[in-house]
Amino acid sequence: MTTPNLTANPPVETDLTEVVAGVAGALWLLGAALFGLLAVYFIGIDQGMTSVFGHTLGIHEFVHDGRHFLGFPCH
Amino acid sequence: MERKFVLRGLASGALAGLLAFVFARIFAEPVIGRAIDYETARDTAQTALARAAGQLAPPTAPALFSRTVQEDIGIAVALVVFGAALGALLAVVFTLVQRGSGRHLRPRALAVLLAAAAFVSVYLVPFLKYPANPPAIGHEDTIETRGSLYLVMQVVSIVAMVLAIQLGRVLARTRGSWQASLLAALAYLLVVGTTMAVLDPVHETPGPLRDAHGAIVLGGFPADDLYLFRLYALGGQLILWSVLGLALGPWAERALRQSGRPVLTRASAPG
Ligand SMILES: [Zn+2]
Numbered sequence: 001m002t003t004p005n006l007t008a009n010p011p012v013e014t015d016l017t018e019v020v021a022g023v024a025g026a027l028w029l030l031g032a033a034l035f036g037l038l039a040v041y042f043i044g045i046d047q048g049m050t051s052v053f054g055h056t057l058g059i060h061e062f063v064h065d066g067r068h069f070l071g072f073p074c075h
Numbered sequence: 076m077e078r079k080f081v082l083r084g085l086a087s088g089a090l091a092g093l094l095a096f097v098f099a100r101i102f103a104e105p106v107i108g109r110a111i112d113y114e115t116a117r118d119t120a121q122t123a124l125a126r127a128a129g130q131l132a133p134p135t136a137p138a139l140f141s142r143t144v145q146e147d148i149g150i151a152v153a154l155v156v157f158g159a160a161l162g163a164l165l166a167v168v169f170t171l172v173q174r175g176s177g178r179h180l181r182p183r184a185l186a187v188l189l190a191a192a193a194f195v196s197v198y199l200v201p202f203l204k205y206p207a208n209p210p211a212i213g214h215e216d217t218i219e220t221r222g223s224l225y226l227v228m229q230v231v232s233i234v235a236m237v238l239a240i241q242l243g244r245v246l247a248r249t250r251g252s253w254q255a256s257l258l259a260a261l262a263y264l265l266v267v268g269t270t271m272a273v274l275d276p277v278h279e280t281p282g283p284l285r286d287a288h289g290a291i292v293l294g295g296f297p298a299d300d301l302y303l304f305r306l307y308a309l310g311g312q313l314i315l316w317s318v319l320g321l322a323l324g325p326w327a328e329r330a331l332r333q334s335g336r337p338v339l340t341r342a343s344a345p346g
Contacts, residue, residue, distance in 0.1 A: 025077035029170060032081040032163040039160035043153050049222030061139040065107055065146055066153025069099050069308055071207035073221035
């Protein structure tokens with residue numbers, strides 16, 4: 001297998017802007033993962049088998065058809 | 076770059092969710108409507124039977140939202156937000172893989188491959204064991220059991236997929252990519268197949284409702300509607316994942332080019 005020249009990375013520089021960019025990037029990924037998991041939870045699961053806001057059904061009833069259509073257990 | 080990938084993932088996912096909503100509104104909603112009609116008819120029949128037997132009928136909960144709100148706005152919001160959530164999660168995986176083991180792949184091919192692997196492991200395989208159900212199917216008091224079973228099936232399937240891909244990459248070094256892919260797929264099927272065999276089945280589709288003399292008062296849930304609902308649910312997920320995978324790749328490639336990073340194209344891809 002031939003190695004593409006992409007793998008020849010330039011030497012890593014550790015100046016401040018790179019560190020800040022790295023932290024910002026990691027935060028974006030973390031935030032995206034958190035949003036994704038929370039949204040999936042509230043649309044698919046909350047107020048069904050578990051409920052974070054107690055015995056209310058507002059979200060469940062509102063997204064009800066979507067919950068069935070997306071294949072989450074319901075009813 | 077992470078910010079760009081995440082934003083493009085969110086946009087791809089929201090678009091995918093919107094298209095899935097259009098499909099669902101046209102094809103699935105009429106079936107959901109008939110399922111709810113059946114549920115209502117069954118509740119009425121059960122109340123009548125309970126009265127005839129001299130029992131107290133269980134109270135019915137008042138509807139929080141009208142059917143119009145649920146079938147026009149509720150499902151639209153659900154699918155668009157859910158699509159955006161999948162887009163955000165796929166963008167995270169894409170970003171990590173793209174700078175690691177996936178750097179030899181063209182970004183748009185990588186996005187489609189990741190979306191396909193996610194569709195199979197997150198949805199398709201769990202669906203084979205616990206298919207989507209329309210309203211009227213499933214008892215309220217078994218939701219915790221059914222929810223846990225579905226979640227276990229999903230988690231096992233996702234973990235098995237990640238491990239199978241790693242296994243394939245290791246095997247590819249010595250056996251070539253053809254054999255490695257087949258063996259990895261076999262390993263995945265073995266794990267999810269065993270899990271399916273071990274986990275409890277769920278059979279909650281309502282059968283015919285009979286009175287005290289055994290005469291049928293109301294038939295079972297219509298088989299055709301159950302089939303159609305599951306078919307459309309599968310179709311909706313196909314739309315969701317394929318649009319997501321196809322949209323994210325080119326957008327990610329453009330972001331890479333704009334930042335001056337080299338992007339593998341067909342001409343520069345290793346042979
Ligand atoms: Zn339901």
